[in-house]
Amino acid sequence: MKLNIKNETSRLRAVVLGTAMSNGPVPKIEDAYDPKSIEHIKAGTYPKESDMISEMNAVAKIFEKYDVKVYRPEVIVDYNQIFARDIALVIDDKFIKSNILPDREKEIKAIQHVIDKISPEMVFKAPSEDIHFEGGDIIVHNDHIFIGTYKGEDYPDCIVARTNMKGVEYIKSLFPNKKVKEFDLNKSMDDPRDNALHLDCCFQPVGKNKAIIHKEGFRNPEDYQYLVDFFGKENVFHIDKNEMYYMNSNVFSISEDVVISEKNFVRLNTWLRSLGITVEEVQYAEIAKQEGLLRCSTMPLIRD
Template sequence: MLQLNINNETSPLKAVVLGTAESCGPTPIPEEAYDPKSLEHILAGTYPTEADMIEEMEAFAKVFEKYGVKVYRPSVLHDCNQIFSRDIAFVIGDKLVHANILPDREKEFQAIQHVISEIKPENIIYPPEEVHIEGGDVMPWNDYIFVGTYTGSDYPDYITARTNKEAIEFLKKQFPNKTVKSFELRKSNTNAKENALHLDCCFQPIGKDKAILHKNGFLVEEEYQWLVNYFGTENIFEITAEEMYQMFSNVFSISPEVVVSERNFTRLNNWLRGQGFTVEEIPYAEIAKQEGLLRCSTLPLIRE
């Protein structure tokens, strides 16, 4: 059986589910887009090809191999985008939480049954229907669980609003020994540079005490300020709107010392190296066109 263990974003990684780009289907029509960035590329004719995305994901898999991480892949579903395994489930402590935001993605969860079957049934949590929650919005950080949300009354109008206030209450009940800290995110269905699809699109902790942050991703300045105070200005890499759009905050930590990043993120990668990190650079710019990047493609199961 798998002994799940995830208490933060950066402890040495032992086992992970990495999505797959195989048989991800034809380019969607505009009406099928879940986010403004995908829509932009569908309309411009620059939507990524399956071959390019498979190549990018293989580069990611090779990095995991290099560091001795056990990698699970989903069963391949015909004509189904299964790249973003972070959307379908996430682990906190020794519990796996099934995300239930978009009903038509349930089959993606079924495609990791070979992993689920290795987890004790009592360690799998299925939230009730009114709880909307997605892994990109949930970040365990030691005593805290940081959660991105949108609680405006116009929540139903946003396809980009993924985690609701019922989810915050639900997490508080499920994990009473953690402090659940929520952050209101800026949402837009039409402007990708003004849309924080998930918390990891505008924030991510790295190392032991550092963070990547984008101020405009947060609707409430005090909540952004709380993070600045918590990590300390000198430990924060503040990204621009353009860098948020390129998904600079969506890197992935294999350990407190090793960060996997997109090879074009020059400013960030140089800063990381200056801070003493080992940066594993891979091509991931095609996958980024779907408003998701490295963290979105992973579902970590076990960290030390």
């Protein structure tokens, strides 16, 4: 398989879509990785496996409609394998395994059948365990790579901080000809409305030259301003704290003019349609309860 990912919006040809099969029991609070999951565990509203399977099947059908080759992980019994974006990513023709939370190592083994289709010299893994990054923090935009990180002194104790500056430097080392820009994100284990778990929870390019952004996701106002200036104020769709909580920036582009989005994102979907973008609406609100949505559950392999 010849990989090719230059950006977030070119025509998709092949993708890994996670699975909710055998997702396991409701986790204990102490085993949850993010504040939104904890919120729903406490409220007794944690998503049911059958609902999540149904939501992911709807996405698989849309990929089929657009003739996209879909790979799924091998099912691990009683294990959460929904968020394929966390475990690896593709930039250009390189497949890069993430350094993820140790408890999730099994997930990468479950897509070994996909990795086996890639030339071994194009598969990369960070050389040291203290180099941290996850795919949700890394957004490819042609000759730019945007990376979410966390520069707080409490990084080692902050479980919602997934990408460190060593991770940023590692990605830079793999792509010396690209402009790599990091963004310091707000993190909170207490309030999901104050927690940008990954960069794609508060920012994502869509269409030809547009972007979705949540200003309060950035610790440094200059980082937010950089993106507004980069795309142009008139090309940026701002989402509020509530829309960020429901993951409005975490839609997924099949092409510049086709986006998969959650059906409840009325304001966003209206804006996308005003740009001439076809919005394929799905129900994904149950999966969103785990602080991830459409981009989080997909890992593109090939775009035109």
